[in-house]
Amino acid sequence: MRKNESDPGSGSGSGSGTAAVNAAAPARSGTVQAVERAVDLLEAMADAGGTVSLSHLAATSGLPLPTIHRLVRTLAGRGYVRQQSSREYALGPRLVRLGDTAGRLVGVWARPRLAELVDALGESANLALLEGTQVVYVAQEPGRHSMRMFTEVGRRVSPHCTAVGKALLARMDPARAREVMRHTDLVAHTDNTITDLDAFDAELDRVRSAGYAVDEGEQELGVRCVAVALGGPLPAAVSISGPTTRMTDALLDSAVPLLQAAADALVDEMARQDAATA
Template identity: 90%
Template sequence: MRNSDSDIDAPGATADVGGAPARSGTVQAVERAVDLLEAMADAGGTVSLSHLAASSGLPLPTIHRLVRTLAGRGYVRQQSSREYALGPRLVRLGDTAGRLVGVWAQSRLAELVDALGESANLALLEGNQIVYVAQEPGRHSMRMFTEVGRRVSPHCTAVGKALLARMPAEKAREILRHNDFTRHTDNTITSLAAFDAELEKVRSAGYAVDEGEQELGVRCVAVALDGPLPAAVSISGPTTRMTDALLDSAVPKLQAAADALVDELARQDAATA
């Protein structure tokens, strides 16, 4: 006998999962578990069960069973505050997925280098951090190099600004509340109020700039993908070469690369649906 928390939907089923219709033939418990992990990530990585109940629409007993199962596998961990945080086993999955995304995007980054000469990067938002998943080195002998897999805070990078600017303001603030606003240079933004003002500029312009905020003498410009993947593309180089004229030329090319990546993702999703 199946109860209201059934794991597998029958063909054609349309039971609600977190307020959204379940897809035909899918495993409802898996959909719900993924919904909870995404809700935790959206909230900055650490949440209470009551927050999950409010954001997912699921009853607390169901959430408790799912979270307990995820905790048992290391994908969620309970903190001393009784809140739950994303667990360490997700790091391995994220790193592997990130590398695959980087391989898939490499040709677009190469096109940016051919057009602009400077190093091109692809970065993802993972929890409260930015992780670089691909880079195509620039053509110049003196060029910027970002290690693939490197994780940084979003407050001091163009890709971080571009990604957070795409979010609702409250969601961005929640992520930034877990950020320590470490000062890397004299140009680093070190307060939430100042960063809020910076994000408004990014939303208005449609792109973000790092003015030597992560490393002195380095300038970077980035555009976020307008799709489900929390990613941004950027170019970076020495301030002496990254002139305003180059940035003006780079922004439409970055936007075209971002749009092309979103289109490719949509075609892949359609092919596997």
């Protein structure tokens, strides 16, 4: 994230057992069981950090190993999964194109809510998704100040140094969040960046207790950000960011309930859309 003084354009994280339970369940009326199982396996791989063994999928999904093997080989043949030299399987590069396209559509859908946050608070508002072990910014509504924060849509960052990343990880079961962090390069972007796993676990406990996350200049000095995760199935978080001089504790106190309201509104809108297409 960087300061931008003149660019007016737009720019710019459930428990791991859920997919496992669904994978073993029979297909719902009107659906194709093989497709449901393949999607559940992809989600289970993402829950495990993006790389997993077939035996792990068998142990957690309840599906027979031959069934998992056929599904994974089919996905690998289409580029949605790839086999590692360790014989484990990882999410494949073809998913990136789907994720980028879906992310852009989510960003367009969320921008009116981000604009409301900017109108109320003045600072840049962001929407970010957790994809595997990275956070990707999918929408931003620029702040009203001449000196404002600007993050490119599509930018990918590690979750440990961002408020949106912390908020998203705090939604997870602690064991799953730690597994994601084991696959994350804990780079120290500033002296404030948390690079110790135990210290980061303690930070996530604070986020869970507070209901929101704060980036205290951990990605870039002089920048402060506060974020709230959406409560629905979409692994997304909304945030506002700005210079530390303007992002005072008083502003954060005002921002948190507005961020929570925006997150709840997005979840409600998504539920209505799902109900309309069911």
